[in-house]
Amino acid sequence: MAIESLLLIAVFLPLFIAPVVGFFARSLSLNVAWIGIGTAITSASLIGRIIKLTKGLPFVISYNWVPAFDLQLSFLVDGLSLFFGLVITCIGAFVLFYARFYMSLKDENGRFFAYLMLFMFAMLGTVFSNHLLLTFLFWELTGVASFLLIGFLYNKPESQKGSLMALIVTGTTGLVMLLGILLAKSVFGTYDLSLLIAQRDSLVVVGALPTAVMALMLVGAFGKSAQFPFHFWLPNAMAAPTPVSSYLHSAAMVKLGIFLTARLFPIFSHNPYWGDIIVTVGFITMLIGAVYSILSHDLKAILAYTTVSQLGFLMGVYGLGHMQLLEHDFFHILNHVFYKASLFMVAGIVIHIVGTKDIRKMGGLFRIAPFAGMATLFACMAMAGLPGTMGFISKELMLETLLHNAQSHGGIAWVWVGTIIMSAICLFATSLRFFKTLFMGTVPLDLKDSLHAPGLWIQLPPLVLASCLIIFGLNPELLGHALAGLTVSGMHAIKMSHLALWHGLTTPFLLSLTISGLGVGLYTLFERKHWQMEIPKQLRFDTAFNNGLEGLATLSKRLHSWLRLDQSQDYLGIVISYIVLMSSGFILYYLPLSTIRFDWIRLEHIPATVIGFVICVFSIAVVTQKKWTTRLIALSVVGFFISFYFVIYRAPDLALTQMLIESVSLILMLLLLSKIPKGMAIKEEASVYTGAKKRVVLLISVLSGFVMMIVLWFLLSDPPATKLGDYFIDKTNSLAGGSNAVNTVVVDFRGFDTMGEISVLVIATLGILGLLMRWQGPTEESK
Amino acid sequence: MTNWIVLPTILPLLLGSILLVWRTPSVQRRWASALTFIGLIAVSKCLLWKTLSEKILILPMGGWKAPFGIFLSLDTLGAIMVTLALGVSLAALVYGFAQQSIEDEHPMRIPLIFFLVAGINLSFTTGDFFNLFVAFEIMLISSYSILTLEIKEKDVRHALPYLAINLIGSALFLCAGGIFYALFGSLNFADIAQLSAGYANDPRLIVASLMLVLIFGLKAGFFPLYYWMPNSYPSLPTPLAAIFAGLLTKVGIYVIIRIFVTVLPHTLLAPHQFILILAVPTMIIGILSALTQRTIRGVLCFNLVSHIGFMMVGIGILTEQSIAASIFYMMHHVLVIASLFLITGVVYRISGTDELESGGNIWKKAPWVGVLFLVQALALTGIPPLSGFWGKAMILQSAIEGSHWILVGSIVIASVLTLLSMIRIWFAFFWRDNPSTTLNLEGTGWKWMSLSAFALVLCTLVIGFAANPYIRLAQQASSSLFDRDLTINKVLSSPDIKSQSVHSESNGGHH
Amino acid sequence: MIDTRVKSPILAFFIRYIFFFITIFAVYIFLKGHNAPGGGFIAGIIFAISLVILNMALSADEMKQILHYDPLQIATTGLFIAYGTAIAPVFFGYPFMLHKMIHLHVPLLGNLHVGTPVLLDFGVFLVVVGVTTKMTFTFSHSSDSDINTLAQDESGLSNTNEEPVVAPTNEQATTE
Incomplete structure (x- = not known):
């Protein structure tokens, strides 16, 4: 089969399997996991086949998807994506196997495994995508899938809290990344990653905009990989079922940030800020995670913080810009994937056995779960960096390069050496504690009766994964050989040449010894204090996040009521005030009042002025009079006087219409008024505006009058336009067949308007009828 | 003859009147109205297809030549909007059928929906300033009648400010129309477009155009003017609320696009800047208010308001690309908001409440309702590749290219808070075990209701996953809006059919 | 009436x-x-x-x-x-x-x-x-009593004695 179809099947298979899994969950129950495992293995073997076929050379597959937005379904097959693809599918298979025995029958397993398959698809899509927008698309999909997975036990408050936190943090940083991507398009002119990598030497990555692109995209990476200051979501995401934690939070999703950084490395590493940003963020994260891990006592939280620490380390590696170090990035990643996935699985088993998450209440489980104990031993050895494990080699390499780096650069580089030593000490102590507390010693008294041994199968995946740490730790060249084919475009061809078990009695080895010694010391110190120390409240970022959410709620509530948006009875006045204030603002700002002209005023305007004056007087009466009838009559007088204008300007039709309308409305209103009881009229009097409100209303009214006056004044300054009027009068006889132009305009020239308006009349009647005759039908049900 | 373009207006008017006479609700009456909508959708699809080749379809009312008579003109944007309006109304109508038994149906509901749709469609098809006013009147009066028709007695007075505010809007609209007439002596859009080219610096035009922003901003829900919307929409029955929320605000947006892109000169900077300035508080304050709401509908209403800001950004930037972005976003938003309202109705039906405090249990008992809601919530937030993403990404792209960083930041903040507000609903109604809420899943009514909501969801999914033709459509709509000369020429050089017909008549009389 | x-x-x-x-x-x-x-x-x-x-x-x-x-x-x-x-x-x-x-x-x-x-x-x-x-x-x-309800709760007019154009359920009221 061609590579194209191999890849498409490998990536899309989990997506199509997801609904299948959901569908068959009813009949197959937990065994539906086997479908998932089969899928993962199929994808993994397809990816393996691709590695063989491409021999590690970069390869791009493109299909048009949304050309209107320059989006292609474009995949980049190279060492990096193939490596991550393998990790995702293989670890996925292990996790599914584990989940098969972990989940219980009463869970909604169909949904669970469907989410996992969806997640696997999203992950594969992200790592293989060659198009920045496509990366973002899958990136967000991993976020949504992880939201569903973290919140899988949805009715627990901590599930909701954790999933919300993960979604908001990764969603927000993802959006920031989208900004970076869009900006990248306008700066570099393409979304195509392989193109960007190919052009990296000619690409200008220095300057404000390229730096902004880099920083925005790194924010996305930091958010996903739980880097400082976004690290807090990961421990909270531990509310998820354990298989989810061991997949998303050790092997898969949190590695995406690392993946993206690796992808961007060849493009941006020439930017002067690249190293500074990544190293600072990464190493701070590493330290924080390590320190917090030893201060935590929740089994999964400990693992989460060690993950944060390790992620910081992996991130920081890319910032040092040291090719020698980067050659081993896959080795570091694999090391972490193996030990963290198995530790999470063990944690799930242990929590299940003892029924608590507090590590201080556990102990002596080795006899009950020997295989899990072995797995933990191996994994903790790797985490501590003891010789014979991958962790040891990883740490040696890191120390060696950092020392080298510090010797040549000096200054701040020594700080990083110090940081890594400190975190290593903490991690050493944590590893020691993890293994010793769980599996050594005696079983606490209160747990003795409730313990039950876990099944054999569930202990298998962690043991296999942990054994890898030892196998590859003792024979690193084996791994080097396996990874040899994976060339990362623009970065390096892997040569695990000088990966060796034993480098001799070098400075790093001496440092390692020191770290081990100090780690044991730290462990003893904490053991003596009975692990009473907690993470200081002020430094807990998740509480800060929650406070921020609450603060946001308070802020919005205040703003909402300050703007009086909650006052439903006032909004009419508020909106009118806004309109009037803004319009008068425009007039004062844009219309030069100095240019108001008076030359258009003539003697013949006197009658109109007199009528206007009368209208004003009666309008004031409408507002100020107390009795309803007086007001009504004043209003009618205003209407009748307006019709005089039409008389003056020789529009008898309009004058007639206006008068008739006034008569009809007067009759209608009198009819209504005759029915309103006296008591009500008095009641209305009392509610007339008072005090400050009255003054505001007055101001708004005066301003609105002012607005209309100025507008009219400016309009009258020019001679009126007569184009349409002339045409109507000219053609009324010849074309419209009537000598009354007003009527021909109404029924012919603009008859369509008339048609609309008579419809309005009928609809208005319906509205009035609806008001007068309340519908007695169902109201509760129909909402 | 392009008489077809009056059909989306005249047919609903006609059918509305027929249903006033045929006033007893019955199955046949329901079929007749649904089939009319289906037929109209087919017509509007054809019209849309035709606008793609002919750019703009025109119809001189009564055969009078421009600029003296009324012109209907339909371009791609108008045709898109007409199709959307009809589609959403059909979904809401069918939803209403599922929701209410025939005995419970208010006999005036369907006619009024028809009148409302006629007004909406007329405002999308008209090419005349005063005729637009008439369209708005039809819309206003029928929406007010609908508003008061079925609400409870105690809510009647909440409807009054709606009428009052819209009447003030109408008065200002007339006033602005007066200014335009005084300045240009014409009401025809194409004619004004030709004449106004030299007026870009005229302070009177600037003031008039700013007032237009206020008037249509009132309809669309721009920041300080949207107070009336959240207060009047929640009291409506669900299907009507879906029409109101989905369509009525978009009419305001449409008219702003129409006037500021095709009628007034682009060099008129003040109104565009004003729109951009208002866009920021519209987005931010709207979405912050959504966080304070206690009902699903309240949250949705303020989300609606907030997202109007996104479209304002596209309009304010005023490039071909940004207008296309706003158009696409509008297409997405009409469907998503309407369907969310319909889904809310389903939620209300099965859980008996839409208060966030008292909801719960739905994810366990009726997961499909949850899936519908989740998909639409994510679409509203703009998670790719759902429909909301494309519009927002296009708007962001325009904003980035114009270096409007404040707007970019506001869009990001508003999107995140949108997500937060939707997740609040999600937690309260779907992911929470609430022992005090019992779901009523009996009967098939809610299933049919969900089905018509699903029809709209399906539309948004299609727009999202197969975005290409729809983005192209929006781009084409935008580019024909920017092709002002074509419109002007086509309208102003249209033949004088009236005098031809009169002459042929008198000639015929002689022989 | x-x-x-x-x-x-x-x-x-x-x-x-x-x-x-x-x-x-x-x-x-x-x-x-x-x-x-x-x-x-x-x-x-x-x-x-x-x-x-x-x-x-x-x-x-x-x-x-x-x-x-x-x-x-x-x-x-x-x-x-x-x-x-x-x-x-x-x-x-x-x-x-x-x-x-x-x-x-x-x-x-x-x-x-x-x-x-x-x-x-x-x-x-x-x-x-x-x-x-x-x-x-x-x-x-429309009847007097309806207007009185208006005066009491200011909320609008209730039943009228109009023929049932809009509301068929008002039919009983017509026969008053």
Whole structure:
């Protein structure tokens, strides 16, 4: 089969399997996991086949998807994506196997495994995508899938809290990344990653905009990989079922940030800020995670913080810009994937056995779960960096390069050496504690009766994964050989040449010894204090996040009521005030009042002025009079006087219409008024505006009058336009067949308007009828 | 003859009147109205297809030549909007059928929906300033009648400010129309477009155009003017609320696009800047208010308001690309908001409440309702590749290219808070075990209701996953809006059919 | 139901005759509208006013007998006439709403110019008459007690004794 179809099947298979899994969950129950495992293995073997076929050379597959937005379904097959693809599918298979025995029958397993398959698809899509927008698309999909997975036990408050936190943090940083991507398009002119990598030497990555692109995209990476200051979501995401934690939070999703950084490395590493940003963020994260891990006592939280620490380390590696170090990035990643996935699985088993998450209440489980104990031993050895494990080699390499780096650069580089030593000490102590507390010693008294041994199968995946740490730790060249084919475009061809078990009695080895010694010391110190120390409240970022959410709620509530948006009875006045204030603002700002002209005023305007004056007087009466009838009559007088204008300007039709309308409305209103009881009229009097409100209303009214006056004044300054009027009068006889132009305009020239308006009349009647005759039908049900 | 373009207006008017006479609700009456909508959708699809080749379809009312008579003109944007309006109304109508038994149906509901749709469609098809006013009147009066028709007695007075505010809007609209007439002596859009080219610096035009922003901003829900919307929409029955929320605000947006892109000169900077300035508080304050709401509908209403800001950004930037972005976003938003309202109705039906405090249990008992809601919530937030993403990404792209960083930041903040507000609903109604809420899943009514909501969801999914033709459509709509000369020429050089017909008549009389 | 009829029998007597005069005037205004001040709208209002005045003299039942149709139906008929006039030219290949004039030579009346605009105008006339009378009758025949509820809760009018045009469930109320 061609590579194209191999890849498409490998990536899309989990997506199509997801609904299948959901569908068959009813009949197959937990065994539906086997479908998932089969899928993962199929994808993994397809990816393996691709590695063989491409021999590690970069390869791009493109299909048009949304050309209107320059989006292609474009995949980049190279060492990096193939490596991550393998990790995702293989670890996925292990996790599914584990989940098969972990989940219980009463869970909604169909949904669970469907989410996992969806997640696997999203992950594969992200790592293989060659198009920045496509990366973002899958990136967000991993976020949504992880939201569903973290919140899988949805009715627990901590599930909701954790999933919300993960979604908001990764969603927000993802959006920031989208900004970076869009900006990248306008700066570099393409979304195509392989193109960007190919052009990296000619690409200008220095300057404000390229730096902004880099920083925005790194924010996305930091958010996903739980880097400082976004690290807090990961421990909270531990509310998820354990298989989810061991997949998303050790092997898969949190590695995406690392993946993206690796992808961007060849493009941006020439930017002067690249190293500074990544190293600072990464190493701070590493330290924080390590320190917090030893201060935590929740089994999964400990693992989460060690993950944060390790992620910081992996991130920081890319910032040092040291090719020698980067050659081993896959080795570091694999090391972490193996030990963290198995530790999470063990944690799930242990929590299940003892029924608590507090590590201080556990102990002596080795006899009950020997295989899990072995797995933990191996994994903790790797985490501590003891010789014979991958962790040891990883740490040696890191120390060696950092020392080298510090010797040549000096200054701040020594700080990083110090940081890594400190975190290593903490991690050493944590590893020691993890293994010793769980599996050594005696079983606490209160747990003795409730313990039950876990099944054999569930202990298998962690043991296999942990054994890898030892196998590859003792024979690193084996791994080097396996990874040899994976060339990362623009970065390096892997040569695990000088990966060796034993480098001799070098400075790093001496440092390692020191770290081990100090780690044991730290462990003893904490053991003596009975692990009473907690993470200081002020430094807990998740509480800060929650406070921020609450603060946001308070802020919005205040703003909402300050703007009086909650006052439903006032909004009419508020909106009118806004309109009037803004319009008068425009007039004062844009219309030069100095240019108001008076030359258009003539003697013949006197009658109109007199009528206007009368209208004003009666309008004031409408507002100020107390009795309803007086007001009504004043209003009618205003209407009748307006019709005089039409008389003056020789529009008898309009004058007639206006008068008739006034008569009809007067009759209608009198009819209504005759029915309103006296008591009500008095009641209305009392509610007339008072005090400050009255003054505001007055101001708004005066301003609105002012607005209309100025507008009219400016309009009258020019001679009126007569184009349409002339045409109507000219053609009324010849074309419209009537000598009354007003009527021909109404029924012919603009008859369509008339048609609309008579419809309005009928609809208005319906509205009035609806008001007068309340519908007695169902109201509760129909909402 | 392009008489077809009056059909989306005249047919609903006609059918509305027929249903006033045929006033007893019955199955046949329901079929007749649904089939009319289906037929109209087919017509509007054809019209849309035709606008793609002919750019703009025109119809001189009564055969009078421009600029003296009324012109209907339909371009791609108008045709898109007409199709959307009809589609959403059909979904809401069918939803209403599922929701209410025939005995419970208010006999005036369907006619009024028809009148409302006629007004909406007329405002999308008209090419005349005063005729637009008439369209708005039809819309206003029928929406007010609908508003008061079925609400409870105690809510009647909440409807009054709606009428009052819209009447003030109408008065200002007339006033602005007066200014335009005084300045240009014409009401025809194409004619004004030709004449106004030299007026870009005229302070009177600037003031008039700013007032237009206020008037249509009132309809669309721009920041300080949207107070009336959240207060009047929640009291409506669900299907009507879906029409109101989905369509009525978009009419305001449409008219702003129409006037500021095709009628007034682009060099008129003040109104565009004003729109951009208002866009920021519209987005931010709207979405912050959504966080304070206690009902699903309240949250949705303020989300609606907030997202109007996104479209304002596209309009304010005023490039071909940004207008296309706003158009696409509008297409997405009409469907998503309407369907969310319909889904809310389903939620209300099965859980008996839409208060966030008292909801719960739905994810366990009726997961499909949850899936519908989740998909639409994510679409509203703009998670790719759902429909909301494309519009927002296009708007962001325009904003980035114009270096409007404040707007970019506001869009990001508003999107995140949108997500937060939707997740609040999600937690309260779907992911929470609430022992005090019992779901009523009996009967098939809610299933049919969900089905018509699903029809709209399906539309948004299609727009999202197969975005290409729809983005192209929006781009084409935008580019024909920017092709002002074509419109002007086509309208102003249209033949004088009236005098031809009169002459042929008198000639015929002689022989 | 309160009685809105005028109490004075003399006035009631005169009103019936005034009605005829106003009606004739309305017809006149309508017919000459195309060439002189007047037209469907004005004539409609005048005729509606005459009906409203007549309403003062007669009881609701008598009014119903005279009018024979529900005013809302009259208005709807007006709409149909208007829409029909507008749609008709489409079937002859003309643009929507194109009006045609017919020039006739009638023996007694001389040259007569009749056109489709008159039909549209007649539609306007019917709509105005229907709408105005519908509103007036609804107002004048709604009962006192309803208004009292309005005074109490300011929330709107409740049941009326109108015939059940809008709300079929009000049928019981009609028989009061």
